[in-house]
Amino acid sequence: MTSDVQACVSAGVLADSQIRQMITDGLIAASSPILNNQIQPASLDLRLGEHAYRVRASFLPGRGRTVTERLADLTMHEFPLTGGAVLEKGCVYVVPLMEHLTLPSGTSGAASAKSSIGRLDLMTRVITDQGVEFDRVPDGYNGPLFAEICPQSFSVVAQPGQMLTQIIFRHGRTFLDDEELREVHAKTPIVSGTPVISDGLGFSVDLKPTTGDLVGYRAKRHSGVVDLSKLAHYDPAEYWEEVRTTEGRIILDPGAFYILVSREAISIPPNCAAEMAPYLAMVGEFRVHYAGFFDPGFGYDAAGGSGSRGVLEVRCHEAPFVLEHGQIVGRLVYERMSQTPQALYGVDIASNYQGQGLKLSKHFKS
Helix, strand or coil: CCHHHHHCCCCEECCHHHHHHHHHCCCEEECCCCCHHHECCCCEEEEECCEEEEECCCCCCCCCCCHHHHHHHHEEEEEECCCCEEECCCCEEEEEEEEEEECCCCEEEEEEECHHHHCCCEEEEEEECCCCCCCEECCCCEEEEEEEEEECCCCEEECCCCEEEEEEEEECCCECCHHHHHHHHHHCCCECCCCEECCCEEEEECCCCCCCCEEEEEECCCCCCEECCCCCCECHHHCEEEEECCCCEEEECECCEEEEEEEEEECCCCCEEEEEEECCHHHCCEEECCCCEECCCCCCCCCCCCCEEEEEEEEECCCCEEEECCCEEEEEEEEEECCCCCCCCCCCCCCCCCCCCCCCCCCECC
16 A cells, blocks of 8 residues: 555545555565464454563653663563463553554554453553553554553463454544434444444443353453463353343442343444443443454344344443443444454354354353
């Protein structure tokens, strides 16, 4: 994607074919050849490099400083990931990523933990040289990428090449305002029921399941290590407590991590992408959703379908909080695509969470 071609790109989130062109043109490069399965409909999966640094604290480099310079000040020790290394709960690590960027003017990036990583309560954020925000790659950035990793509930085993984070690329104005979002819903319904549209699509929590009384899971405080390379391997009962209620409410404990599910079924049309964002702080002192991107095609059925519900990763802060069925807990901010992807989530690619309800990460047995 040369500068001349870039000038002709329509405003929006870049699609898979445009990401491939960026790779061809050397705007996205890597220390190891980029694999086809890293390219998603509207995002690129990023891979861990060979070494990790245990650091004293989370940090942002700040203007005029590189990540490497800050690592020289904050590193406790460096160690290889080759063969698998344990990242301990409660510790902070920085891992150089294999990919690096040369973004043209007018193009920026935004990163997020992948869904399976968010469901493990594995806080993973991308930082850049001279960065002043987590998970944001500024317009025209030229340089390396790093992942800051802080396991919250479970210690994990990580290896080089594993994909914990993903990045989207934005060109020009991408976000849909409320009027534009209502127009999208009128053409292709984006949610079951009547949409609550205010600075994005509001969504609520489901605490009255149609069958049974299982409404979520709470991470156990003392459990074993999770090897990120092992899928459908672990017994959920060894890591999670079931959360059940027949009253349509639960009490969130301070510091505890929960997996819940949205009441609404959500759909992302092929010409849109979406990012989950926190709702107003006034609704309660808790954070919802660490993994924020929804690719085009999530929950989408061209023949008309019921959509897919959003899994909520919830951590309560400071004081116990009563969470009620149907309470608004977050919002989806929709963005226009620069062009329709060649492949859609759940239709053309293997997608772990299409049609999902309440579901743990893919590392646990069903």
